[in-house]
Amino acid sequence: MSGFGVQVRDLTVRYGSETALDRVSLDINPGTITGLLGRNGSGKTTLLSVLAAFRRPTSGSVLVDGEDPWENPRVMAGIGLVREGGDWLDDRISASIDYLAGSRPHFDRDLAERLLDTFKLNPRAKRTALSRGQKSAMSASLGIAARTELTMLDEVYLGMDAPSRYAFYDALLADYLEHPRTIVLSSHLIDEIDRLFEDVVILQDGTVLLAEGADELRSRGTTVTGPAEKAAAFAVGRDVVGRQELGPTLRLTLFGDPRPGDVAQARELGVDLGPVDLQDLFVHLTAEPTDRAQRGTGSDRKSEVPR
Numbered sequence: 001m002s003g004f005g006v007q008v009r010d011l012t013v014r015y016g017s018e019t020a021l022d023r024v025s026l027d028i029n030p031g032t033i034t035g036l037l038g039r040n041g042s043g044k045t046t047l048l049s050v051l052a053a054f055r056r057p058t059s060g061s062v063l064v065d066g067e068d069p070w071e072n073p074r075v076m077a078g079i080g081l082v083r084e085g086g087d088w089l090d091d092r093i094s095a096s097i098d099y100l101a102g103s104r105p106h107f108d109r110d111l112a113e114r115l116l117d118t119f120k121l122n123p124r125a126k127r128t129a130l131s132r133g134q135k136s137a138m139s140a141s142l143g144i145a146a147r148t149e150l151t152m153l154d155e156v157y158l159g160m161d162a163p164s165r166y167a168f169y170d171a172l173l174a175d176y177l178e179h180p181r182t183i184v185l186s187s188h189l190i191d192e193i194d195r196l197f198e199d200v201v202i203l204q205d206g207t208v209l210l211a212e213g214a215d216e217l218r219s220r221g222t223t224v225t226g227p228a229e230k231a232a233a234f235a236v237g238r239d240v241v242g243r244q245e246l247g248p249t250l251r252l253t254l255f256g257d258p259r260p261g262d263v264a265q266a267r268e269l270g271v272d273l274g275p276v277d278l279q280d281l282f283v284h285l286t287a288e289p290t291d292r293a294q295r296g297t298g299s300d301r302k303s304e305v306p307r
């Protein structure tokens, strides 16, 4: 099993007069973990719903493993979309396990039970009796154990506490490494899971703002850390998109390609250069001009003397 690839071409989805996706074209590489990012209402859930054949495009096309997924039993058996709360039966968890065992050829019942145990969930519990975080943990467990060739997890962690979320990320990564497949994770908590992303797609207002490798995206920025005035000196004339103070130490996130003399300048000033957080880049790239003005950062306000 290596995972389904996805080709989306000129995809438009309208809800009445509302255009949720506007001529979106992108590829999702088979056997990779893609982070699907975007602000509220940018079209993430709509895109995933079309890929999962829950919804038909208004126009344009979607191919999953080379075929239209709509009413396509072979392709649909290899697709799993888990949404917040899940679309599971309001019965015992074990009923959803039985359903997956019958509908998803690679479903691993032992793994499902082990993951449920990690989250202290009893398969005999009724889904309706679970808390919001427990419902999410159940969905995450079953979504991983289904081992679908295209596994899509749409903000599935919502309501889970931090230890549960980290247990979920670890379990997902461990199972992905053992059983490579195509995974799409839509998320707002980017700094928690960006280590998992190999590719990143950012949607904005129903269009593709960016689709590229996570490392390529990270290389579009730098962090500079050091004594406040030295870090500030390095940042003069650059696009400062994030700022953190730790006592006398200042860490600035800078957007823009590295410059030839950067390493020498950093050495001279006694500051450290490091990789950039995707979270900072995401916030910067998707910010409205008014957001930037409020934060006092970004390309609308090139840093002469960062605060």
Ligand SMILES: Nc1ncnc2c1ncn2[C@@H]1O[C@H](COP(=O)(O)OP(=O)(O)OP(=O)(O)O)[C@@H](O)[C@H]1O
Pocket (backbone or CB within 6 Å): 015, 018, 019, 020, 038, 039, 040, 041, 042, 043, 044, 045, 046, 047
């Ligand atoms: N059933 C619907 N009827 C009408 N408009 C809808 C419907 N579902 C989504 N929309 C609209 O389509 C756009 C995209 O919504 P979508 O849920 O795909 O975004 P999202 O990126 O998943 O958002 P969020 O991060 O808030 O979950 C939004 O403007 C939303 O208001």
